[in-house]
Amino acid sequence: MAxxxxxxxxxxxxxxxxxxxxxxxxxxxGSGKSTQLSQILHRRGYxxxxxxxxxxxxxxxxxxxxxxxxQELNVRLGEEVGYAIRFxxxxxxxxxxxxxxxGVLLRESLSNPExxxxxxxILDEAHERSLNTDILLGLMKRLVKRRASNLKVLITSATLxxxxxxxxxxxxxxxxVPGKLYPVEILYSNERPKSYLExxxxxxxxxxxxxxxxxxxxxxxGQDDIEKLVSKLEDRVRSLEEGSVLDAIILPLHGSLQPEMxxxxxxxPPPNCRRFIVATNIAETxxxxxxxxxxxxxxxxxxxxxxxxxxxxxxxxxxxxxVQANQRAGRAGRTRPGKCYRLYPSVAYHEELLDATIPEIQxxxxxxxxxYLKSLDLPDIDILTFxxxxxxxxESLQDALKQLYLIDAIDENGLITRxxxxxxxxxxxxxxxxxxxxxxxxxxLSQALTVAAMLSAETTLLPGRSxxxxxxRKHDHLDLxxxxxxxxxxxxxxxxxxxxxxxxxxxWCKDRGLQVRGMTFVKxxxxxxxxxxxxxxxxxxxxxxxxxxxxxxxxxxxxxxxLCVGYANQLAERMVFHNGYRTLGFKPQVVQVHPSSVLKPDxxxxxxxxxxxxxxxxxxxxxxxxxxxxxxxxxxxILNKVNKLNINKLSGGSGHIEEHAEGNISDLPKKDxxxxxxxxxxxxxxxxxxxxxARKGKK
DNA sequence: GAGCACTGC
Numbered sequence: 001m002a003x004x005x006x007x008x009x010x011x012x013x014x015x016x017x018x019x020x021x022x023x024x025x026x027x028x029x030g031s032g033k034s035t036q037l038s039q040i041l042h043r044r045g046y047x048x049x050x051x052x053x054x055x056x057x058x059x060x061x062x063x064x065x066x067x068x069x070x071q072e073l074n075v076r077l078g079e080e081v082g083y084a085i086r087f088x089x090x091x092x093x094x095x096x097x098x099x100x101x102x103g104v105l106l107r108e109s110l111s112n113p114e115x116x117x118x119x120x121x122i123l124d125e126a127h128e129r130s131l132n133t134d135i136l137l138g139l140m141k142r143l144v145k146r147r148a149s150n151l152k153v154l155i156t157s158a159t160l161x162x163x164x165x166x167x168x169x170x171x172x173x174x175x176x177v178p179g180k181l182y183p184v185e186i187l188y189s190n191e192r193p194k195s196y197l198e199x200x201x202x203x204x205x206x207x208x209x210x211x212x213x214x215x216x217x218x219x220x221x222g223q224d225d226i227e228k229l230v231s232k233l234e235d236r237v238r239s240l241e242e243g244s245v246l247d248a249i250i251l252p253l254h255g256s257l258q259p260e261m262x263x264x265x266x267x268x269p270p271p272n273c274r275r276f277i278v279a280t281n282i283a284e285t286x287x288x289x290x291x292x293x294x295x296x297x298x299x300x301x302x303x304x305x306x307x308x309x310x311x312x313x314x315x316x317x318x319x320x321x322x323v324q325a326n327q328r329a330g331r332a333g334r335t336r337p338g339k340c341y342r343l344y345p346s347v348a349y350h351e352e353l354l355d356a357t358i359p360e361i362q363x364x365x366x367x368x369x370x371x372y373l374k375s376l377d378l379p380d381i382d383i384l385t386f387x388x389x390x391x392x393x394x395e396s397l398q399d400a401l402k403q404l405y406l407i408d409a410i411d412e413n414g415l416i417t418r419x420x421x422x423x424x425x426x427x428x429x430x431x432x433x434x435x436x437x438x439x440x441x442x443x444x445l446s447q448a449l450t451v452a453a454m455l456s457a458e459t460t461l462l463p464g465r466s467x468x469x470x471x472x473r474k475h476d477h478l479d480l481x482x483x484x485x486x487x488x489x490x491x492x493x494x495x496x497x498x499x500x501x502x503x504x505x506x507x508w509c510k511d512r513g514l515q516v517r518g519m520t521f522v523k524x525x526x527x528x529x530x531x532x533x534x535x536x537x538x539x540x541x542x543x544x545x546x547x548x549x550x551x552x553x554x555x556x557x558x559x560x561x562x563l564c565v566g567y568a569n570q571l572a573e574r575m576v577f578h579n580g581y582r583t584l585g586f587k588p589q590v591v592q593v594h595p596s597s598v599l600k601p602d603x604x605x606x607x608x609x610x611x612x613x614x615x616x617x618x619x620x621x622x623x624x625x626x627x628x629x630x631x632x633x634x635x636x637x638i639l640n641k642v643n644k645l646n647i648n649k650l651s652g653g654s655g656h657i658e659e660h661a662e663g664n665i666s667d668l669p670k671k672d673x674x675x676x677x678x679x680x681x682x683x684x685x686x687x688x689x690x691x692x693x694a695r696k697g698k699k
Numbered sequence: 700g701a702g703c704a705c706t707g708c
């Protein structure tokens with residue numbers, strides 16, 4: 001511990017913190033900032049007047065760092081040193097150093113906007129620029145002015161954007177704390193390879209043949225290229241002359257892998273063996289693999305981004321930033337000097353790569369964040385001029401306002417409603433919160449709670465796709481309920497209710513290819529949501545458990561109605577001549593129901609006229625993922641609302657609009673605005689539909 | 700008839 005570089009800077013840090021309310025700390029990997037900053041402040045008396053809170057973007061980090069600090073201070077975890085993450089608050093009255101996820105701190109500030117139990121707040125890993133960290137940065141800027149006398153804020157960041165953070169906080173001081181990394185030699189390619197996959201393969205084999213022992217970490221963009229590279233590497237390594245090189249183990253590592261498979265990466269390899277870990281950017285920050293000496297950096301990452309004018313997400317392979325490139329390289333120098341092979345030329349690094357990754361706040365739908373900020377109800381905060389470190393576009397903010405208006409969270413003047421205030425209390429995206437509120441009125445809260453919880457865990461429910469599980473799923477398809485013709489939300493409800501009836505049998509999940517971990521998470525979320533709803537409704541709540549498991553068509557109707565109200569901002573109408581949908585409320589997009597949906601065309605080959613959707617995402621083409629059929633009678637009032645929408649008023653203006661501001665809205669709901677499908681494509685679709693009907697007829 | 704990077708309340 002005494003070797004940690006940060007300890008040599010203790011005096012300097014304390015001196016600077018004494019004189020300034022905000023300090024930026026540039027702490028490189030291995031500097032010990034996450035564990036030591038809080039202890040330094042504790043030693044110097046900052047915990048006498050309040051708690052030192054340290055935020056982390058990830059749960060595991062909050063827990064593991066808290067655990068280490070409690071060991072170093074030789075106290076029991078949960079007493080002087082504790083942590084708070086969702087579902088787990090291990091703090092007590094005695095807690096002086098508290099690690100928490102930034103999401104938890106945001107929740108805390110909802111009920112206590114001044115955060116007055118804290119004497120110091122440390123925003124750790126701020127350079128990762130998570131959505132929550134960015135909101136916190138804005139709130140801290142305001143808070144240090146209000147609590148100038150008794151609050152210190154420390155922000156840890158990366159070398160490349162420390163100055164920017166400092167400027168944001170009125171040029172506050174920046175302290176550099178060196179890390180304890182071993183040197184990493186950077187090797188560039190002469191030119192960009194035609195295929196980064198082939199280039200990675202070649203580089204990996206070169207290392208294997210020429211370089212001394214040490215594991216290789218290879219950064220790819222996703223499951224597909226990981227699987228390809230793994231199989232190619234296996235072939236080529238096997239064909240090398242036996243005994244001429246080390247044995248090789250090749251391991252994929254990505255988020256959709258079963259956790260048991262991920263663990264393999266952390267168990268030490270057998271002797272005289274080189275491991276090749278082929279990973280997504282999960283290995284950049286979330287997971288640290290010991291023993292890595294060589295890093296191969298393709299220079300690419302798969303990134304999700306949101307288009308506020310269409311309401312559509314897309315996943316795109318984009319170039320990484322310099323911060324990311326350095327982070328990747330750093331992975332080679334944790335145990336001894338290493339090498340990083342960048343599969344792009346040096347000039348590309350310097351001239352093409354952005355300094356920092358585009359922050360999440362500029363790549364996401366902001367409905368949830370805007371609702372959160374509105375619900376804080378701070379008179380001195382105006383959303384459209386909120387002081388962000390990097391502002392989202394006004395288009396994105398207006399999109400959020402529009403969405404919130406359509407689900408009654410704000411009124412036509414942009415003011416938060418009672419419904420909106422309640423929605424913000426729920427740890428859910430606004431559409432789902434609104435669904436719960438409506439369900440409480442419709443008498444189907446129990447079912448809605450289940451759907452909300454299932455949707456919160458959806459990606460961790462199904463096992464990662466692979467050839468074998470795919471076959472299995474197809475085979476076992478009949479074992480899962482079918483949504484009774486209404487779609488995916490109803491199916492999710494039915495799945496959980498079936499499980500409930502087995503008294504939460506683990507084998508029931510396994511037999512159906514459902515991840516036990518995911519289903520357990522659903523159960524936890526449902527319980528949490530139930531508790532919050534109970535608190536909000538003060539007992540006037542309809543969480544009928546006696547009727548659970550025996551859903552009637554009437555229950556499904558009520559639930560679909562509640563979903564329609566909640567997802568008024570994610571509504572689509574089927575097109576007249578084919579099974580495509582056009583989105584309503586956004587610049588209209590022609591989209592298809594995702595083939596993985598349980599919602600299928602009826603006997604005439606047609607989908608329902610209206611659906612609400614959980615997500616609109618462009619992969620190979622634009623798809624609606626997770627859809628639920630809704631009735632036209634529920635849709636009509638929403639469309640009226642869309643027509644009345646006045647974005648200028650919503651943004652807090654007078655409502656007397658300049659011409660071009662209106663232009664944005666007038667192209668929203670018009671029936672014949674969609675001409676995106678050219679005639680020849682239209683006829684192709686018509687032909688496809690005829691073929692489909694013909695096939696159906698034969699059966 | 701296609702496939703989703705990573706987090707979090």
